[in-house]
Amino acid sequence: MVKSNRFTKLLLYIFAGAVAVYLLLPLLMILLTSVGSGSASTFPPDGLTLKWYANLGEQTQFLVAFKNSLIASTGAVLLALITGTLAALAIVHYPFPGAGILRAFFVSPMVMPKITLGIAYLILFSKMHIAGGLFALILGEAVIVLPFVLTLVGSALANLQPAHREAAADLGAGPLRIFFTITLPQLRLSLLLSGSIAFVFTFDQVEAALLLLRQDSYTLPIQLFLYMEKWQDPTIAVVSVVLIAFALALFMIIKLVLRSVPGLESLFGGRKNKRRSGL
Template structure:
């Protein structure tokens, strides 16, 4: 029995390693392509050079597009966090008749085709005379990521201890003070998680941005797409490597923030104790 369990464990290790290699292989190919010596994207590369990294500084359109992506994603995440938290507060802590239908309505953008939403936004924002700029993209992307915020923050809010709010109310605190001093501090980890997921999702958004934006307001994914239509050099791979480094930096920064939160550390510690027991 012990030998069979050990053999099965090694089979799991091999399968997990194969899946990990399959996931990492495209990233490794991008990294190798970014240091290719040739003037076109070939694999395997003819030679290795860092020349394309030096030339990236001359591509000013990518820097502007990156800043546009950061601004649009940050604005959309901020708007979605505010709207999603308030919606979760109304649905979870102050339920009313029809709140389930309202929740389903707020969650509907998650299952809607993004190209359909993009066309709808193009028509709407054209009528409002704001199509073509980042403000329109922020409004559109905020609606798209609102379900993530509502789902994560709503789940955390449903698990809060109502006794804390009741104690604050007994001491004379009003609804606004209870929300900002009792409820909101307990939601900081869920807000961080929801904001991180929403930021990554909006940063890589293509369908909606492609229909709404005009030249001068292009985000980085659109700028990369337009560049690949004209050129096939490793510049796109270089930009992709820079984005991978940016994503890893963001991931580890969020991980450090989460590890520094006492509540999460206690939660993880209790989970480990339960496993040991």
């Protein structure tokens, strides 16, 4: 029995290691390609050089596109967090006839083809005379990521205990004060998780951006495609390495923020604490 458990554990370790290698190997190939001395993206590289990192510094369009992506993603996430939280609050805490239908309507962009939404946005925002700029993209991307916020925040609201809100109401607090002092602090984790997912999704969004934006407002994915149409050098791999570093930095920031949430450590470490105490 003991040998069987050890053999199973060994197989699990081997499987986990193989999955880790499979996930990390493409990233390692990108890293090696970014320092290749050849004039084209080849693997394995003929030699090692940092000239393509210097070449990235000369491509100012990437920096402008990165700023546009940050502005569009941040604006869309903030708008989706506000509207999604209010919608979830209305549906969960103040149910009304047709709330389920309204929830399904809000979640529908998750299953709708993104190119269809992009065309619809193009027609709508052209009629409104706002197509071509980042404001139109923010509005469109906010609708696309709204289902993530509504689902996560709605689940968190459904699991909240009403005792604190009822106690605050008994003490004379109004609905707004209850929301900002009781409900909103308990939603910090779900807001952070849904905002992080929405930010990653919008930062890499192509369909709506390709249809809505003018040339001076292009985001980073569009500029990468335009660059690859003209050149096939390792500069694209360099941009990918920079984005990987940016994602890792964002992950570390989120991890630090999660550590600062009161009670979160005990939430994840509850089982360990119970085992140590013998429960």
